[in-house]
Amino acid sequence: MKKIMDYMEEELKSAFRSCGYDEKYAGVHLSNRPDLCEFQCNGALAAAKEYKKAPIMIAGEVVEKLQSQGMFELVEAVNPGFINLKLDKNYLSQYVMGMKLADKLGVEETKNPLTIVIDYGGPNVAKPLHIGHLRSAIIGESVKRMKRYLGHKVIGDAHLGDWGLQMGLIITELKKRKPQLVYFQKDFKGEYPEEAPFTLGELEEIYPAASAYSKEHPEYKEEALQTTVELQQGNPGYRALWNHILDISLEDLKKNYKKLQVEFDIWKKESDAQPYIADLVEKMKREGFAHESEGALVVDVKEETDAKEIPPCIILKSDGASLYATTDLATIVERKKLFDPDQIIYLADKRQEMHFTQVFRCARKIGLLTKEVKLEFLGFGTMNGKDGRPFKTRDGGVMRLSTLIDDIEEEMLKKIVDNKNQASEEDAQKTAEIVALSALKYGDLSNQAAKDYIFDMERFTSFEGNTGPYILYTIVRIKSILNKYMEQPSRTDSQKILPASGDSEKALMLLLTQFSPAVENACEDSAPHKICSYIYELANAFNKFYHETKILTEENKEQQASWIQLLMLTRDVLEICIDLLGFTAPEKM
Numbered sequence: 001m002k003k004i005m006d007y008m009e010e011e012l013k014s015a016f017r018s019c020g021y022d023e024k025y026a027g028v029h030l031s032n033r034p035d036l037c038e039f040q041c042n043g044a045l046a047a048a049k050e051y052k053k054a055p056i057m058i059a060g061e062v063v064e065k066l067q068s069q070g071m072f073e074l075v076e077a078v079n080p081g082f083i084n085l086k087l088d089k090n091y092l093s094q095y096v097m098g099m100k101l102a103d104k105l106g107v108e109e110t111k112n113p114l115t116i117v118i119d120y121g122g123p124n125v126a127k128p129l130h131i132g133h134l135r136s137a138i139i140g141e142s143v144k145r146m147k148r149y150l151g152h153k154v155i156g157d158a159h160l161g162d163w164g165l166q167m168g169l170i171i172t173e174l175k176k177r178k179p180q181l182v183y184f185q186k187d188f189k190g191e192y193p194e195e196a197p198f199t200l201g202e203l204e205e206i207y208p209a210a211s212a213y214s215k216e217h218p219e220y221k222e223e224a225l226q227t228t229v230e231l232q233q234g235n236p237g238y239r240a241l242w243n244h245i246l247d248i249s250l251e252d253l254k255k256n257y258k259k260l261q262v263e264f265d266i267w268k269k270e271s272d273a274q275p276y277i278a279d280l281v282e283k284m285k286r287e288g289f290a291h292e293s294e295g296a297l298v299v300d301v302k303e304e305t306d307a308k309e310i311p312p313c314i315i316l317k318s319d320g321a322s323l324y325a326t327t328d329l330a331t332i333v334e335r336k337k338l339f340d341p342d343q344i345i346y347l348a349d350k351r352q353e354m355h356f357t358q359v360f361r362c363a364r365k366i367g368l369l370t371k372e373v374k375l376e377f378l379g380f381g382t383m384n385g386k387d388g389r390p391f392k393t394r395d396g397g398v399m400r401l402s403t404l405i406d407d408i409e410e411e412m413l414k415k416i417v418d419n420k421n422q423a424s425e426e427d428a429q430k431t432a433e434i435v436a437l438s439a440l441k442y443g444d445l446s447n448q449a450a451k452d453y454i455f456d457m458e459r460f461t462s463f464e465g466n467t468g469p470y471i472l473y474t475i476v477r478i479k480s481i482l483n484k485y486m487e488q489p490s491r492t493d494s495q496k497i498l499p500a501s502g503d504s505e506k507a508l509m510l511l512l513t514q515f516s517p518a519v520e521n522a523c524e525d526s527a528p529h530k531i532c533s534y535i536y537e538l539a540n541a542f543n544k545f546y547h548e549t550k551i552l553t554e555e556n557k558e559q560q561a562s563w564i565q566l567l568m569l570t571r572d573v574l575e576i577c578i579d580l581l582g583f584t585a586p587e588k589m
């Protein structure tokens, strides 16, 4: 559906042309003086230079031409040469009615659908899912949904971290604790047991213990490094253990992501890249891209124009172990083979920027990808506590994601119970879960991804202000009016939307027309925060209209039905937007 701004711009272009001015001056944008007008065109100011005429004269001529059009209720030239515009109410309501009938309420799918791999989540197996991975999951999920909404083919990949030193550490620690296990017998020939020799709880205790111990004991660390290499090179006992670790972790991870409504299309892992590494290394050596440096194999990736030092990309360590960059490069090879993507988007902490710069440069340099394939790093900031430092538990430890979710749910439950709108305890619990997710996700997504933000339980769970619960509250309010309306015996089923009856209704309609530009722009820029700002404004506009309008007691049935149509559209827009952000609304709250 054509955007309302484009329709306006067309009118202005034709007016500029017929006055003898270039149409390039006809740009229209939202007014920055909403008290005076809704839209404005500043082109006369720029045109003045080219045509050597006072801007106000040019504006005046254009305004005269526009006056005869039915599109505007106000067109006015004001000093020094602005053109102020207000849309005609009838025109506006027609457009809004058109949105209701259009596919996706007027959002246009891309004409150039791409195959996009989104690499997000990135949890590390055997480590409890902690809040550091929360942002990756939340932002990535939203970006995935947005791209898909625009018509791209999107593959969301969890890209589990399962191939690094953490694996070597866990296996080393197990060996220390239970050396008698068959996994450690060199010439073991039988089948390894199906049952893992540890539980999830033990696993989660083993990793931090091993990691701490290795920091104090170099010989232990050395052993873990050696174990990592052997695992990567295929030691059967280690592989069998690694399989157990993977299975147990995965089950838990899947449970957590499900709770977050984060849905990966594939659960690939760093280790899946292993089969591609040998060929990759061989190619880098053969084609002269890789060279030895202090025993390691590296590829130089610095460029002349670099303002800061970009160190070489390390491919193999001196002990032959592959590294984070190695698996990322080999994963590109695999993704190319499996999906032939046009774009790969990576979500990770912005402190990993250097890593991705190195990997992207290396991938291009060694010719893993054609120029057209876009690699994009979406680095996000840290979630901090109220003290401005990275979020921690009360005793200073790393906060587990599940604990954080439980805390928000508990807080939300209190408020939901206070509201007394739930039929049963069970309903209250379910509603609390839905609303808590909105608090968590919206609290995150309403910030620009690259910025750090402060996790503020009180603010995030508030029903007022720029929060998830406020947006849900608005949706629930609309649903409740619609339900009550449906119970009224004297309804008409007119689908007509009448011209706005007052300013707040017009403001609501104007915001509704901004749905497709807002969504397309946010999707294009992989910027969920833009959807948040849009729905916050929309929710505010709706609530203002609601407070000024007695919808359910309106006697003019045609007018009432028109408002109901407007409410339905507002609900639909809000629900599409929250779905793009990755959460849903309850029926009551």
Ligand code: ARG
Pocket (backbone or CB within 6 Å): 119, 121, 122, 123, 124, 159, 160, 161, 328, 346, 347, 348
């Ligand atoms: N597992 C990594 C971490 O915990 C994030 C993975 C990001 N994706 C990637 N392809 N490197 O930091």
